Amino acid sequence: MTGIQKAACIGGGVIGGAWAARFLLGGIDVSMYDPHPQAERIVGEVLANAERAYAMLTTAPLPPKGKLTFYKTIEEAVHGADWIQESVPERVDLKRGVLTQIDAAADPKALIGSSTSGIMPTELQRDMKHPERMFVAHPYNPVYLLPLAELVGGTKTSPETLELAKARLAPIGMIGVILKKEIEAFVGDRLLEAVWREGLWLIHDDICDTETLDDVIRYSFGIRWAQMGMFETYRIAGGEAGMRHFLAQFGPCLSWPWTKLTDVVDLDDALVDKIAGQSDAQSGARGIRELERIRDENLVGIMQALKGADGGKGWGAGKILGDFEKHLWAKGGAKKDHLDPSAPLRLIDTKVSPAWVDYNGHMTEHRYLQVFGDTSDALLRLIGVDFAYVEAGHSYYTVETHIRHLGEAKLGTKLYATLQLLSTDDKRIRFFTTIHDAETGDALATAEQLMLHVDSKAGKSVAAPADVLARLAPIAQAHAALPVPEGVGRSVGQKR
Amino acid sequence: MTGIQKAACIGGGVIGGAWAARFLLGGIDVSMYDPHPQAERIVGEVLANAERAYAMLTTAPLPPKGKLTFYKTIEEAVHGADWIQESVPERVDLKRGVLTQIDAAADPKALIGSSTSGIMPTELQRDMKHPERMFVAHPYNPVYLLPLAELVGGTKTSPETLELAKARLAPIGMIGVILKKEIEAFVGDRLLEAVWREGLWLIHDDICDTETLDDVIRYSFGIRWAQMGMFETYRIAGGEAGMRHFLAQFGPCLSWPWTKLTDVVDLDDALVDKIAGQSDAQSGARGIRELERIRDENLVGIMQALKGADGGKGWGAGKILGDFEKHLWAKGGAKKDHLDPSAPLRLIDTKVSPAWVDYNGHMTEHRYLQVFGDTSDALLRLIGVDFAYVEAGHSYYTVETHIRHLGEAKLGTKLYATLQLLSTDDKRIRFFTTIHDAETGDALATAEQLMLHVDSKAGKSVAAPADVLARLAPIAQAHAALPVPEGVGRSVGQKR
Numbered sequence: 001m002t003g004i005q006k007a008a009c010i011g012g013g014v015i016g017g018a019w020a021a022r023f024l025l026g027g028i029d030v031s032m033y034d035p036h037p038q039a040e041r042i043v044g045e046v047l048a049n050a051e052r053a054y055a056m057l058t059t060a061p062l063p064p065k066g067k068l069t070f071y072k073t074i075e076e077a078v079h080g081a082d083w084i085q086e087s088v089p090e091r092v093d094l095k096r097g098v099l100t101q102i103d104a105a106a107d108p109k110a111l112i113g114s115s116t117s118g119i120m121p122t123e124l125q126r127d128m129k130h131p132e133r134m135f136v137a138h139p140y141n142p143v144y145l146l147p148l149a150e151l152v153g154g155t156k157t158s159p160e161t162l163e164l165a166k167a168r169l170a171p172i173g174m175i176g177v178i179l180k181k182e183i184e185a186f187v188g189d190r191l192l193e194a195v196w197r198e199g200l201w202l203i204h205d206d207i208c209d210t211e212t213l214d215d216v217i218r219y220s221f222g223i224r225w226a227q228m229g230m231f232e233t234y235r236i237a238g239g240e241a242g243m244r245h246f247l248a249q250f251g252p253c254l255s256w257p258w259t260k261l262t263d264v265v266d267l268d269d270a271l272v273d274k275i276a277g278q279s280d281a282q283s284g285a286r287g288i289r290e291l292e293r294i295r296d297e298n299l300v301g302i303m304q305a306l307k308g309a310d311g312g313k314g315w316g317a318g319k320i321l322g323d324f325e326k327h328l329w330a331k332g333g334a335k336k337d338h339l340d341p342s343a344p345l346r347l348i349d350t351k352v353s354p355a356w357v358d359y360n361g362h363m364t365e366h367r368y369l370q371v372f373g374d375t376s377d378a379l380l381r382l383i384g385v386d387f388a389y390v391e392a393g394h395s396y397y398t399v400e401t402h403i404r405h406l407g408e409a410k411l412g413t414k415l416y417a418t419l420q421l422l423s424t425d426d427k428r429i430r431f432f433t434t435i436h437d438a439e440t441g442d443a444l445a446t447a448e449q450l451m452l453h454v455d456s457k458a459g460k461s462v463a464a465p466a467d468v469l470a471r472l473a474p475i476a477q478a479h480a481a482l483p484v485p486e487g488v489g490r491s492v493g494q495k496r
Numbered sequence: 497m498t499g500i501q502k503a504a505c506i507g508g509g510v511i512g513g514a515w516a517a518r519f520l521l522g523g524i525d526v527s528m529y530d531p532h533p534q535a536e537r538i539v540g541e542v543l544a545n546a547e548r549a550y551a552m553l554t555t556a557p558l559p560p561k562g563k564l565t566f567y568k569t570i571e572e573a574v575h576g577a578d579w580i581q582e583s584v585p586e587r588v589d590l591k592r593g594v595l596t597q598i599d600a601a602a603d604p605k606a607l608i609g610s611s612t613s614g615i616m617p618t619e620l621q622r623d624m625k626h627p628e629r630m631f632v633a634h635p636y637n638p639v640y641l642l643p644l645a646e647l648v649g650g651t652k653t654s655p656e657t658l659e660l661a662k663a664r665l666a667p668i669g670m671i672g673v674i675l676k677k678e679i680e681a682f683v684g685d686r687l688l689e690a691v692w693r694e695g696l697w698l699i700h701d702d703i704c705d706t707e708t709l710d711d712v713i714r715y716s717f718g719i720r721w722a723q724m725g726m727f728e729t730y731r732i733a734g735g736e737a738g739m740r741h742f743l744a745q746f747g748p749c750l751s752w753p754w755t756k757l758t759d760v761v762d763l764d765d766a767l768v769d770k771i772a773g774q775s776d777a778q779s780g781a782r783g784i785r786e787l788e789r790i791r792d793e794n795l796v797g798i799m800q801a802l803k804g805a806d807g808g809k810g811w812g813a814g815k816i817l818g819d820f821e822k823h824l825w826a827k828g829g830a831k832k833d834h835l836d837p838s839a840p841l842r843l844i845d846t847k848v849s850p851a852w853v854d855y856n857g858h859m860t861e862h863r864y865l866q867v868f869g870d871t872s873d874a875l876l877r878l879i880g881v882d883f884a885y886v887e888a889g890h891s892y893y894t895v896e897t898h899i900r901h902l903g904e905a906k907l908g909t910k911l912y913a914t915l916q917l918l919s920t921d922d923k924r925i926r927f928f929t930t931i932h933d934a935e936t937g938d939a940l941a942t943a944e945q946l947m948l949h950v951d952s953k954a955g956k957s958v959a960a961p962a963d964v965l966a967r968l969a970p971i972a973q974a975h976a977a978l979p980v981p982e983g984v985g986r987s988v989g990q991k992r
Contacts, residue, residue: 049792056849060825063827142788142795145796171823177712187704191694195726196726206676207675207683208675210728212676213683216683216684216687220642222725224718226813229710231709275699282706296548298811300641302798305798306722315723315790321643324554324668350551373860398861401899402899404896428989449988491985491987492945
């Protein structure tokens with residue numbers, strides 16, 4: 001990837017500061033110009049947010065951070081830069097003046113992007129000597145995380161400029177999306193402005209409050225749009241008959257009073273053909289069943305990610321999923337009491353999900369431990385160590401684990417896990433778990449584990465209470481009669 | 497949670513079938529009426545999709561699946577049901593007729609929900625004898641995954657009905673969001689219709705094609721809206737000054753030609769006060785810095801989930817993240833060559849991310865193994881076993897692992913991992929990894945692991961090539977001079 005060598009940021013608010021953070025964390029030196037007296041503080045805060053986010057985002061090795069230098073003039077700031085990003089306030093005269101000044105001082109080959117949310121590049125490049133290298137690069141907040149930059153050229157912008165800009169953004173984790181024509185507010189902000197205006201009416205007319213409106217978005221189409229946009233989503237809704245069928249079905253809504261957006265396009269044959277054709281080009285390589293599968297896997301992955309959000313409390317649709325699971329456990333946990341203790345307990349039935357596999361479609365190492373952990377959690381619930389028990393301050397902690405990998409699981413492989421107690425006392429449970437391929441019954445992995453009963457506030461091991469031990473005892477007694485599984489007591493690399 | 501005891505679905509297409517799937521997988525028997533000759537096949541397909549999705553969604557114990565029965569009349573189908581969901585085609589006369597028939601035959605206390613996307617409940621309940629228990633429960637596709645049902649009452653609906661409906665939806669993993677007033681298309685579809693109409697113009701006017709429009713959505717505000725809606729997002733954009741500041745800043749856009757939505761609300765003081773007050777009620781308990789933190793953690797989690805999507809190939813913003821990481825590894829991998837082999841190699845620096853912690857904010861067991869895995873991956877890259885090497889058909893697989901937990905890591909804890917080689921030959925690498933708290937240097941967990949060099953297509957171990965062994969040798973030689981770490985060679989539960 002052909003990256004940016006040196007960047008200049010003209011204007012350093014939330015947007016300009018976040019552009020600077022993208023460049024700096026990508027190892028690129030940044031020259032900054034912003035006359036605001038608080039500019040250094042504001043940029044510093046955005047950069048701190050960005051560094052925190054990147055530390056969570058990836059364990060890939062970030063290059064040494066670029067050097068940030070503040071300058072007192074635009075001329076000094078743009079010196080030697082091959083990418084200059086303008087992010088000054090949204091006034092056409094101000095922006096045009098700043099861009100003309102940048103143009104005069106910069107290397108004629110340097111790319112000049114504007115962060116404008118809505119002004120057309122033709123307006124902005126009017127007075128430039130080298131307008132062919134000027135374009136709009138419109139990012140989205142938080143710029144250090146969201147990958148999109150809408151790339152829009154004006155009448156004087158060369159097509160090569162947009163392609164070059166796209167290529168230079170990739171090494172800092174951004175995706176340049178090139179628009180065919182300029183229009184006020186481009187594509188993203190036009191869609192957002194439509195929702196915003198509609199939303200203001202809904203609040204104005206007391207149909208709902210802001211929280212309800214936000215909930216409607218994030219529990220429904222918001223999750224969908226995190227992974228597929230509007231047209232691909234509707235293509236799936238059209239079913240095997242595709243986009244043309246969807247348009248035929250939903251075309252009539254355009255004449256219904258479903259929004260205040262009254263200047264409605266004529267959905268004639270030509271437009272239907274155009275949309276159906278573009279949709280085929282976009283998604284036609286995959287059938288509807290495949291798109292459904294990908295969509296569902298994505299939605300599951302997003303909801304599972306949100307289930308762990310806000311320090312494990314869950315957020316948005318992830319919190320709803322967490323509540324649902326608590327309800328299922330509360331209702332279904334008891335059923336497992338009827339397990340037959342005269343054999344290893346079959347405690348977990350599951351399936352290798354898309355989030356569990358690596359590039360080659362194999363279940364990754366740590367997901368085996370996740371299944372082992374789910375299995376020991378199921379054992380704990382069986383003996384009364386449930387959510388309420390843990391909340392009240394005691395729990396069993398795993399202190400030691402020995403895993404053997406004996407086979408491979410792939411995306412979609414059905415699995416089940418069985419658990420055999422090896423030895424127990426009032427503080428300890430040592431047990432042996434096997435993950436099986438549900439089709440063949442083959443053992444794919446085994447774990448020998450040791451758990452200690454702890455007072456989690458005091459942070460030390462204590463004897464488990466009598467009722468827990470009483471539930472554990474009959475299982476331990478029954479399992480004592482079972483043969484010791486092959487592999488128990490091994491150390492790593494030990495000869496058989 | 498007070499759940500539904502028996503459900504009836506009148507109309508069984510994609511929407512009605514998915515309602516049935518929600519009920520059935522929640523352990524509720526369903527009576528179905530749909531005169532369509534293909535109804536059983538269509539419902540069966542939706543149910544299969546739903547079961548596949550649920551298997552990935554949760555390991556919580558689903559109750560025994562409910563029983564699905566098809567009936568030839570509405571009267572038979574609604575018999576004994578306490579929730580009846582109407583999902584017939586979107587024609588007011590048809591729907592009103594069906595609902596009136598349901599009303600006449602159903603238990604007067606049964607709740608009757610309509611899946612209509614836009615018709616007002618007052619219109620639908622007009623001819624009912626017991627209209628007080630009728631309402632709109634508008635779900636979103638795929639209904640078996642997306643949790644939202646917009647609950648809307650007509651003039652004759654009792655308020656208790658909506659609260660009761662909300663309570664009954666929770667046990668099947670859905671969230672009922674109650675609107676204050678009815679309006680055509682309710683809230684979600686009004687917002688969607690605004691985007692749809694604006695989007696049709698953009699395609700019509702050749703500003704972009706459908707794929708570009710979809711990319712703009714899913715790389716930017718789509719990801720934002722999966723976790724926070726429009727108003728909470730803009731509250732953050734307003735910064736510490738809050739919603740009022742945002743409205744002052746962006747109010748002027750309402751008069752700009754940024755959408756075809758021309759019937760624009762008057763953003764007067766009364767509306768500004770209303771929005772600012774509702775936003776305070778919604779989000780005021782958290783400061784902007786906290787909202788930023790939660791937003792960024794959510795965005796990271798979503799992008800990471802999408803990075804593993806489509807069988808590990810990545811999807812949408814997750815694919816962009818994956819490409820970025822590959823670029824970072826390609827660029828940064830070489831730097832690690834300068835590591836000093838006279839001590840255990842410090843290969844990973846990371847931080848406990850929100851997706852890694854449990855309800856109590858502690859790093860979950862299997863995430864330790866993830867860090868151990870990242871560390872051994874870093875070792876492999878160091879000796880030339882990188883992405884291209886694995887693609888070409890050879891790799892090292894972990895076959896055995898012994899983990900000890902010695903301390904606790906919490907959300908945000910900075911970690912680093914060091915790796916010491918214990919023994920190597922032409923097929924095997926046995927090594928010992930320690931995860932440290934970066935603040936204190938304390939060991940939080942250790943792993944002894946054994947990797948085997950394999951021909952991944954043949955599925956058997958083979959000797960590693962000379963160049964890989966040549967890179968491994970100097971490290972192995974240097975590490976042979978280090979003391980053997982405490983804990984090496986242990987089996988689980990072994991006395992010290």
